[in-house]
Every structure is written in C-alpha cells, then in structure tokens.
Amino acid sequence: MSTLADILVQGVLLGGLYTISALGLSLVFGVMRLVNLSHGDLMIAAVYLALAFSFGSPEVNAVLLILVAVAFAPIGYALQRLLLNQVLDPDPLRPLLVTFGLSIVLQNLFLLSFSADTQRLRIDALTEAVVSSGAVSFGALDALILVTAIGLAFGLQTIFFHTKLGRRLRAASDDSSTLGLMGLNWRHVFGLASAIAFVVIAIAGLLLALRSNVDPFSGPSRLLVAFEAVIIGGLGSFWGTLLGAMLIGIAQVVAGTIDPGWQSLGGHLVFLVILALRPQGLMPRVAQ
Amino acid sequence: MSLLELEGVEAFYGDFQALFGVGLSLDEGECLGLVGSNGAGKSTLMRTIVGAHDGVVRGHLRFDGGELPHHEPHKAVGLGLALVPEGRKLFRSLTVEENLLLAEEAGRKGQWTLARVNELFPILKEFAKRPATRLSGGQQQMVAIGRALLSNPRLLLCDELSLGLAPIVIKDIYASLEKVRSEGTSLLVVEQDVEAARRVSDHLVCMRSGRVVLSGSSDELSAGQVTAAYFGTEAA
Amino acid sequence: MSIDLKMTVSGCIRVLVAVTAIASLPFVLATANIRLGTEILILLNLAMLWNLLAGYAGLVSVGQQAFVGLGAYATWMALVWFGFPFWIAVAAGALAAGLAASAFAPFLFRLQGATFAIGTWVMAEISLLVIANTSAVGGGAGVSVPARIAREIAPDRAGRESAIFWTALMVALVVLLSSYLLMRSRWGLALTAMRDEPTASEAVGINTRQVAVSIFLAVAVLTGAVGGLILLAKLRITPDSAFSLFDWTAYTIFIVVIGGIGRLEGPIIGTAVFFTLRVLLADFGPVYLIILGVLGIAVMLFAPKGIWGAVQTRTAFSALPVNWPFRSIAIQPNLKIPAEETKQ
Numbered sequence: 001m002s003t004l005a006d007i008l009v010q011g012v013l014l015g016g017l018y019t020i021s022a023l024g025l026s027l028v029f030g031v032m033r034l035v036n037l038s039h040g041d042l043m044i045a046a047v048y049l050a051l052a053f054s055f056g057s058p059e060v061n062a063v064l065l066i067l068v069a070v071a072f073a074p075i076g077y078a079l080q081r082l083l084l085n086q087v088l089d090p091d092p093l094r095p096l097l098v099t100f101g102l103s104i105v106l107q108n109l110f111l112l113s114f115s116a117d118t119q120r121l122r123i124d125a126l127t128e129a130v131v132s133s134g135a136v137s138f139g140a141l142d143a144l145i146l147v148t149a150i151g152l153a154f155g156l157q158t159i160f161f162h163t164k165l166g167r168r169l170r171a172a173s174d175d176s177s178t179l180g181l182m183g184l185n186w187r188h189v190f191g192l193a194s195a196i197a198f199v200v201i202a203i204a205g206l207l208l209a210l211r212s213n214v215d216p217f218s219g220p221s222r223l224l225v226a227f228e229a230v231i232i233g234g235l236g237s238f239w240g241t242l243l244g245a246m247l248i249g250i251a252q253v254v255a256g257t258i259d260p261g262w263q264s265l266g267g268h269l270v271f272l273v274i275l276a277l278r279p280q281g282l283m284p285r286v287a288q
Numbered sequence: 289m290s291l292l293e294l295e296g297v298e299a300f301y302g303d304f305q306a307l308f309g310v311g312l313s314l315d316e317g318e319c320l321g322l323v324g325s326n327g328a329g330k331s332t333l334m335r336t337i338v339g340a341h342d343g344v345v346r347g348h349l350r351f352d353g354g355e356l357p358h359h360e361p362h363k364a365v366g367l368g369l370a371l372v373p374e375g376r377k378l379f380r381s382l383t384v385e386e387n388l389l390l391a392e393e394a395g396r397k398g399q400w401t402l403a404r405v406n407e408l409f410p411i412l413k414e415f416a417k418r419p420a421t422r423l424s425g426g427q428q429q430m431v432a433i434g435r436a437l438l439s440n441p442r443l444l445l446c447d448e449l450s451l452g453l454a455p456i457v458i459k460d461i462y463a464s465l466e467k468v469r470s471e472g473t474s475l476l477v478v479e480q481d482v483e484a485a486r487r488v489s490d491h492l493v494c495m496r497s498g499r500v501v502l503s504g505s506s507d508e509l510s511a512g513q514v515t516a517a518y519f520g521t522e523a524a
Numbered sequence: 525m526s527i528d529l530k531m532t533v534s535g536c537i538r539v540l541v542a543v544t545a546i547a548s549l550p551f552v553l554a555t556a557n558i559r560l561g562t563e564i565l566i567l568l569n570l571a572m573l574w575n576l577l578a579g580y581a582g583l584v585s586v587g588q589q590a591f592v593g594l595g596a597y598a599t600w601m602a603l604v605w606f607g608f609p610f611w612i613a614v615a616a617g618a619l620a621a622g623l624a625a626s627a628f629a630p631f632l633f634r635l636q637g638a639t640f641a642i643g644t645w646v647m648a649e650i651s652l653l654v655i656a657n658t659s660a661v662g663g664g665a666g667v668s669v670p671a672r673i674a675r676e677i678a679p680d681r682a683g684r685e686s687a688i689f690w691t692a693l694m695v696a697l698v699v700l701l702s703s704y705l706l707m708r709s710r711w712g713l714a715l716t717a718m719r720d721e722p723t724a725s726e727a728v729g730i731n732t733r734q735v736a737v738s739i740f741l742a743v744a745v746l747t748g749a750v751g752g753l754i755l756l757a758k759l760r761i762t763p764d765s766a767f768s769l770f771d772w773t774a775y776t777i778f779i780v781v782i783g784g785i786g787r788l789e790g791p792i793i794g795t796a797v798f799f800t801l802r803v804l805l806a807d808f809g810p811v812y813l814i815i816l817g818v819l820g821i822a823v824m825l826f827a828p829k830g831i832w833g834a835v836q837t838r839t840a841f842s843a844l845p846v847n848w849p850f851r852s853i854a855i856q857p858n859l860k861i862p863a864e865e866t867k868q
Contacts, residue, residue: 035638086825092584092638097781097823100774104817108810164393167386171379178377180340180361181370183439220769223647227642236381261657268650272631273645274451279634285381 007253015249016146019242021208022226022233024201025162026241030285031160032190032229033171034084034095038103041220041225042198043205045106047214048114050121050206058122065121069202076198077191084194085187088176094100102262103219110216118213127210145207149242152200157236159196169193170285173236225267232274234281243282247274289353291316291474292443295453297347297454299329306509307333308498309347314443314491318406319475319504321489323482325518327501329498331339334447337476338364338371352442365395370441373449374478376432378420385416387431388438399471403437405434408464433464443474450484461486496520539700549692550686554563558685562757564799565692569750570772571698571779571791573743578777579714579786581739582636582706586773587644590628590651591621591744593767595751597655597849600667601759609812611676611691614752624651625741633737645769655807674759685733688756693747702742703788711735793832844854 021043036042050068054060083102088093127145129140160166168189172179178185208214208222229248233240248267255266274282290313298308307329314320324330326492335341337349340361349356357363361371379387385402406413409430415423420431429449436444446465450458465488469475479485486492486506494502494517502509502517515521550558570588577583598620602613628647635643639786654665677715706712714732755761763770775798783794801819805812827834 029638031568033638035641054843083821083825090637091582092641093578093781093785094582094824096586096638097777098821099778100821101817101824105814105821107786108813108817111810112814119516167382167390167550168394169380170386171390174379174381175377177340177342178379179372181338181365181377182391182392182435183362183365183396185360185362224642224645228646231639231642259657262653265650265653268646271646272650275634276631 006136007257008250009138011250013138013146013247013249014143015242015246016110016142016149018229018245018249019153020145020200020204020243021222022229022241023149023156023238024197024204025199025226026230026233026236026238027156027193027197030235030237031169032088032193033090033173033235034088035092035099036084036101037096037223038106038219039099039104039201040222041106041110041267042201042219043208043222044110044214044216044219046202046205047119047121048110049082049202050209051119051169057284058120060121060123062123068206071197072198072202072246073195076194076196076201079188079198080191080194083122083191088190099279107216107219114216116215118215119209120213121206121209123210130165141211145211148207149245150205151176152203153238153242156196157202160236160238165167165189165192166243170236208211228267228271232271232281234284236285237281237283240281240283244274290314290350291318291352292476293348293350294337295348295350297333297336297349298345299341300344301333302343303310305360306343306498307336309502310495310498311458312493312500314474314476315470316442317469317474318491319469319477319489321485321492322476322478322495323480323492323518324495324516325480327497328495330495331447332498333478333495334371334445334478335373337445338369340371340373345393362394365439365441366374368440368442369445370436370439370443371445372429372432372436372447376428378428378431378435380419380421382420383417383490384412384420384423384431387420388434391435391438396441398440400437400440402438405437405440408437408467409434426448426453426461429453429457429461430464433461433468437468437473441473443476444468445478447478448480449477450479451479458484482511484516486514494518541694543697547690550682552790555685557680558682558689558735559757562685562689562692562753564651565689565696566750566753566757566796567593567775567798568791568795569692569696569699569753570747570776571751571783571795572696572788573747574773574776575785575788575791576699576703576706576739577743577788579780580703580712581736582715583736583740584641585644585740586641586777587646587648588743588747588776589767589769589772590644590648590745591625592622592751592754592772593648593655593761593763595621595748596755596761596766597661597667597751598748599752599755600669601661603669603673603755604667604851607673609755610687614691614749614756617752617755618745618749621751622741622745625744629737629740632740633733648767648769648773652763655767662762664763666760666765668760669755679739688753691756692753693796695746695753699746700788702746707788715739775855778820780830782819784830784831784834784836785828787832787836789832790830793862794830797831 025036025039028034034215046068049071050060050065051058053064053068083098084095087098089095108147126141126144131138131140131143160169168179168184172186172189179186179189229244230241232247233242233244247270251266251270254265256263292314294313295305295311297310298305310333312320322330322333332341336345337356338360338361339357342359345358351367351369356367378391382390388402388405411427412430412434415427420428423431449461462484465475477488490498490504492504492506492509492514493500494514496517502513537571549561553561563575574585574588577585595617599613599617602608602616603610605758608616632643632647655661661667674684678687714735754766779794779798782797784790785793800813801816805815824829
C-alpha cells in the first residue's frame with residue numbers, strides 16, 4: 001500500500017515537523033552550548049499564551065499567532081539575561097538542572113492555570129485543507145510546516161553567517177570571554193540570540209498545536225528528537241539541523257512501515273549510526 | 289595628569305591572591321614596559337586593568353581621572369582601553385576580516401579604520417577571507433593588534449606580543465607599534481624579555497610574585513638592577 | 525596523623541551506629557512505613573550512584589533509567605522464567621545492566637559534556653522501546669510477579685517488606701562503602717584531580733578515561749541491582765514506569781545537586797530534604813513540584829555546591845572524612861593536593 005514515494009513524502013513532512021521543533025534548540029544548544037531541557041515546555045507555553053489571548057477559544061487567526069511569536073522575543077531576552085546567562089558553563093550540569101527546574105515549574109503552572117485537559121488551536125481554512133497530487137496526498141498544514149521549517153532554517157543561517165549580529169554570535173560561541181575585549185557585552189549578545197530563538201520556539205509550538213492536541217506535559221516528548229537532530233546535523237549549522245531532522249523523520253517512517261512499534265527506534269538508530277561514523281555531526285560549523 | 293593610575297590593586301583567583309597592592313602610573317603618550325618572570329602577575333594585572341579578570345578585584349584603577357569598572361571589559365573598550373591578550377585569542381570560526389570588522393563595529397570611532405589597519409599590515413588584506421587561526425603565529429599577532437587598534441584606544445595594552453615568534457617577526461611587530469605610538473596612542477607593553485621591553489619603553493616596571501619590585505626610567509635603570517629585581521636577588 | 529586516625533575511627537563508629545539503627549527499623553515500624561523506608565533507600569542508592577558518576581567521574585548522565593529498567597526486567601525474568609531465589613535474581617538484574625552498559629559505552633564515550641548527556645538519554649529511550657516492543661516481556665502492558673513467587677521471598681506481607689528493606693540497605697552499604705574506598709584509592713585521587721584541575725590528573729599518571737569508563741560500568745551494574753529492588757518493591761512494572769526519566773533520574777539529580785554534588789554526604793542530605801518536602805507538601809500536588817523546581821534553580825544559582833557544600837565551607841566539617849589519606853600520600857612535591865578543604 002505504501003509506495004516508496006509515499007514513504008519519502010511522509011518522512012520529509014515528519015522531518016519538517018522535527019526541524020521546526022529543533023531550530024530554536026539549534027540556536028540555543030548549537031551556538032550558546034546551553035542544554036535547555038525546558039525547550040519543549042516553552043513551545044507549549046506559546047500555545048497557552050495564544051489561548052489566553054483568545055480567551056480560551058481554540059479558534060485563532062494568523063494575526064494573533066504572529067503577536068504571540070513577537071511577544072516571545074522579549075521573554076527570551078529577559079530569561080537569558082536574568083537566569084540562563086548565570087549558569088552558562090562548559091560543565092552541562094548547571095544549565096541542565098536549572099532548565100529542568102524551569103521545565104517542572106512551567107508544566108505545573110500550565111496545570112494550575114489551564115487544567116490537565118488537552119487543548120488545540122484551529123484555523124479552519126488551514127487545518128482541514130488537503131493537498132493531493134497523483135498517488136500522494138497530504139494536509140495543507142503539514143505542507144505549511146515544511147515550508148516554514150525550510151524558511152526558518154534559511155533565515156537563521158543567513159542571520160548567523162551574513163549579518164553583524166551573526167558575526168557577534170559566532171564570536172561569542174567561540175569564546176564569550178574575549179568578546180568583552182572587543183567592546184561587546186556577551187550577555188547582551190546571548191540575550192539577543194535567545195530573543196530570536198524564542199520567536200522560533202513560539203512558531204514551532206503554535207504550528208504543533210494547530211496539528212495535534214497538546215496538554216501541560218506534552219513538552220518533553222518533543223525534546224529528545226530535537227536534540228538528536230541538532231547533534232547529528234552538527235552544532236552551529238541550521239541546514240545541518242534540517243538535514244538531521246529529515247533523516248530522523250525518514251528513518252522513523254521507514255521503520256514504522258516495517259513495524260509500527262519500531263517507528264521511534266528507527267530514528268534513534270540513525271542517531272547512533274551517524275554518531276559512530278561522524279561524531280562531529282554531518283555539517284559542523286567548524287572543521288575539526 | 290596621568291592617563292592610567294593604579295593604587296593598591298589586589299586580584300584573586302578564588303582564595304588565591306595573585307596581585308598585592310600594585311601601584312603604577314602612565315602618562316598620556318608614554319610607553320610603559322612591564323617585565324617579570326612567569327607567574328609574576330603581569331597578565332593578571334593587564335586583564336584586571338581592562339576589567340577582564342573574573343575573580344575578586346580590590347583597589348583603585350583610574351583612567352583619565354575616572355574609576356574603571358570591574359568585570360565589565362566592554363565598558364573599558366568604550367573608555368579607550370584595548371588589550372591584545374596573551375595567546376592572541378582570535379575567534380577561530382571567523383575569518384581575518386570578520387575578526388577585524390567585529391572590533392571596528394563595536395569599538396570607538398577614530399583614525400583607525402579597516403583600511404588603515406590593512407595599510408599597517410598588508411598581509412591581512414591578502415588573507416582577509418581565511419579563517420583567522422589558519423594564519424602563522426606572527427600573522428595572527430597582527431590580526432590581534434589590528435583588532436585592538438580598530439577600537440581606537442587611547443591606551444593599548446599588549447600582553448607578550450613576542451611569545452613563540454621568530455626574532456625577525458618580533459622586530460616587525462615592534463616596528464609597527466612604534467608607528468602606532470607616533471600617532472598618539474599610549475602603550476603598556478608586557479614582556480618577559482627585559483631587553484625588548486627596555487628598547488621600546490620610556491619607563492620600566494618589574495613585577496615579582498604579584499608585587500611591583502622596581503620602577504624607573506628605562507634609560508636610567510641598569511641591567512644589573514633589573515636582573516636583580518626580576519629574579520629576586522637584590523638582597524643577596 | 526593521630527588526629528586523622530581518630531577522625532576515621534569516629535567516622536566508622538558514626539556509620540556503624542547509624543546502620544544498626546536503620547537496620548532495626550522494620551522491627552518497630554508499621555508495614556506502610558517500612559515501604560516508605562525502602563523507597564527512601566532506593567532513591568538514596570540511585571542518588572549515591574549518580575553522584576559517583578557525575579560528581580566524581582564528571583559523567584553527566586540523564587539516562588540511568590535505562591539500567592534501572594533493564595535491571596528490573598532481567599530480575600523479573602530470573603524470578604519468573606528461571607525460578608531463582610530473589611537475591612540471585614537481583615544479581616542477574618545487575619549483570620544485565622552491566623552488559624547493556626558495555627554495549628552502549630563505545631558509542632557514548634565518543635561524546636563529551638552535554639552531548640554525552642543527550643547520548644545517555646537516547647540510550648534509555650532505545651532500551652525502553654526494545655522492551656516495550658518485546659511481547660515475551662509483556663510489551664507496553666508490562667509484567668507482574670505472581671503471588672506464588674512473591675510468597676517465596678517471605679510468607680507474609682510484613683516479612684516481605686522487611687526482607688526488601690534489608691536488601692535495599694545492603695545495596696546502600698555496598699554503594700557507600702565502594703564510593704568511600706574508591707575515593708580513598710589512587711583512582712579516587714585521579715578523579716578528584718581530573719574534576720578540579722584537568723592538567724594535574726595527567727601528572728598523577730592515571731588514564732582518566734579508562735577510570736571513567738570503569739566507573740560508568742560499575743555504576744550501571746549497581747543501578748541494575750537497584751532496578752531489581754524496585755521490581756521486588758512494586759511487584760508490577762511497565763516499560764514506562766521501569767524506564768521513567770522522572771522517577772529514576774530527574775529526582776535523583778535533584779537530590780544530589782541540592783544535597784551537594786561531589787561529596788559523599790550530599791546524596792544523604794539531598795534525600796532527607798527531598799522526602800521531607802514530599803511529606804510536608806505532597807497534598808499540594810502541582811505547588812509541591814513548583815517549589816521543588818524553584819528550589820533546584822535557586823540552589824544552582826546561589827549555592828552551586830549544594831546544601832552540604834555550603835555547610836562545609838562555613839564549618840570545614842566532614843561526617844565521612846575521605847580526605848585524610850591524600851595528605852599522607854607523597855605523589856609529586858609540586859602537585860596541588862585536592863583535599864576537600866582546599867576547594868573553593
């Protein structure tokens with residue numbers, strides 16, 4: 001029943017979904033080297049913020065969603081300056097614990113404020129439309145997610161390699177303590193990076209909730225695949241993250257076709273194989 | 289009035305004290321040479337002056353009459369201090385040109401521009417697109433000096449420029465520093481090589497075990513005096 | 525030296541008194557409280573093991589639940605399929621976890637720091653998925669220990685709870701003693717040096733990577749034994765409960781970090797704080813977890829060495845003095861000796 005083309009299309013669409021969840025992390029983990037375990041919960045936070053703006057109604061429109069994404073920028077800047085910059089450390093333990101603490105706090109705040117019920121967002125024109133061409137057909141929303149993922153990867157890669165801010169980010173990623181000698185405050189630079197990352201995180205969360213139900217605890221399930229995509233893609237490369245997410249998506253669909261129970265396992269095995277062959281990832285920023 | 293004036297400066301790494309009551313002063317347009325053996329506290333002092341020392345700092349650091357902020361190197365750059373750090377500390381994933389641009393955009397504006405730095409070190413223009421850390425040691429040192437100059441400092445601090453470089457390269461680099469100085473920039477130069485420091489400086493300060501042990505005019509201090517202070521044999 | 529010896533002797537006496545007191549608890553406590561005691565010991569064990577891994581060997585793992593789960597399932601197989609006595613079954617759980625660890629180690633030790641942590645998490649997910657997809661061990665629905673086998677441990681409920689409590693206490697003693705001996709050995713010295721000053725560890729002349737791998741494997745073995753205990757205590761496990769990131773690793777990390785990472789006393793203090801908070805605040809549900817999260821963040825921001833680290837810097841007191849032998853070992857005259865007091 002599943003043709004090869006169908007498997008590939010489904011894999012790429014799933015890869016698009018994983019890309020979008022991983023790009024924010026790629027900036028935070030790949031560039032700032034911050035292990036953010038609350039990444040998934042922050043995606044969910046964007047969904048609850050949208051619900052709060054729409055007074056609890058799942059019917060939303062594009063303007064509201066853009067508003068939420070923009071509102072996430074100052075939140076990201078503030079969180080970075082007030083909390084995350086304090087624990088940046090080559091030893092992963094401090095960021096790990098602080099962001100895990102943040103994750104628990106966020107989940108339980110969601111639970112207290114919005115109950116354990118599943119929630120979702122709806123834009124009818126988008127959620128129900130289907131694109132079909134020949135043998136393969138897929139939802140318009142999945143297509144939008146894929147296009148957004150590619151667009152964001154392109155945008156981030158451009159910012160990172162071709163702008164003044166990107167130059168500062170790369171320098172800070174190399175050696176944040178020397179940045180001060182250039183007259184730049186690394187704390188501010190990382191704050192700006194986080195502001196951008198948070199906009200991407202919000203977009204990811206909102207698209208996710210348009211596609212499927214979320215509840216206060218659905219954040220962490222998005223986390224591991226995102227980390228895997230960033231690591232096998234190579235730290236500091238957004239195209240690498242996209243490639244990593246695509247490979248995981250395709251591997252999952254292929255494994256799932258063989259036996260539905262093995263779907264997730266397929267992705268993890270690809271992660272292990274690529275790590276064994278290229279521990280630095282597929283497209284690392286700095287040649288090793 | 290002195291451009292830079294230190295009084296009773298102490299610096300710590302955790303519980304370990306690296307500087308003990310260091311005092312010195314430097315006039316506008318002057319070149320001060322700072323000598324001392326490994327571990328004398330020279331680099332710590334340099335980093336402390338520009339606010340890049342992470343540990344506890346005590347005492348007074350005055351620049352052009354105002355107190356220098358601790359732990360905020362980016363502010364020191366804005367006031368007109370620039371450090372060429374020990375080990376050069378180039379950004380390894382940036383090209384030569386990007387290393388320089390980074391400093392030019394963030395620093396003070398003035399006579400030093402990318403074009404003028406390329407004029408001072410023509411090789412940097414030729415290798416503009418190369419990753420900075422793929423250059424030879426001497427060329428990397430030029431990038432580091434150029435980077436510091438692009439913030440148009442009133443006082444340029446150089447930490448062991450000659451470390452690991454061939455004598456001919458060292459000569460070139462010090463020749464370029466003379467040019468920099470002739471344009472009105474004051475210099476504070478750290479060296480392990482006493483003779484090199486004496487040649488470039490007006491005034492010489494010797495440090496040992498975190499303290500200033502000798503200070504005087506470079507011309508008037510005898511080689512014997514400096515050697516004795518350097519190795520701590522003056523009492524013997 | 526004589527003062528050091530006195531400290532060690534008094535340390536031993538303190539431990540002995542504490543152990544005797546704890547071991548006699550099942551005679552005075554109600555069954556429900558023995559259960560709580562077992563639960564405390566299980567988390568304490570996991571915390572001490574994680575402390576060895578992260579606090580001393582510098583290996584930050586978020587995938588220890590892999591070994592808990594595999595240990596629990598292997599114990600179940602040894603009990604139910606092969607009819608082994610429960611303590612041999614627990615040893616089988618330990619063995620299985622050790623084998624799994626040696627299979628994963630070649631992949632994991634290609635990774636460093638944060639990527640290592642993520643790698644261990646992938647390891648745990650793979651272990652969970654393999655078990656959840658194996659119908660012979662119940663797939664996603666899990667397995668339980670039949671009442672007939674549970675009765676073989678002890679005929680009545682109270683007897684069984686006591687037997688499990690004592691086994692958990694024994695594992696705790698093994699873990700504590702081996703941590704203590706390890707810290708007093710050349711290896712322990714190398715590890716502390718590696719953590720505090722990477723260049724100094726080279727001077728000691730010990731292959732720190734080899735030490736790290738060995739500790740990873742040893743910790744996996746003991747974590748597998750704890751998994752076996754968890755099976756005995758619960759009698760029923762599912763892949764989700766046996767491989768729970770939250771229950772077996774996240775809480776453990778909290779306990780160690782709040783108590784004081786890299787100190788033998790840290791996990792003990794942390795476990796006490798954790799269970800005290802739980803007893804006091806459990807009724808508040810989400811609020812309890814929010815407080816726990818905020819506490820973890822606050823400790824990392826304001827007292828990164830945990831409660832015990834903060835106490836120690838003020839009083840220079842050590843309940844389990846591991847450092848005295850270091851001072852009497854002549855290694856190299858210019859080597860900075862990483863005794864507890866000299867750390868900041």
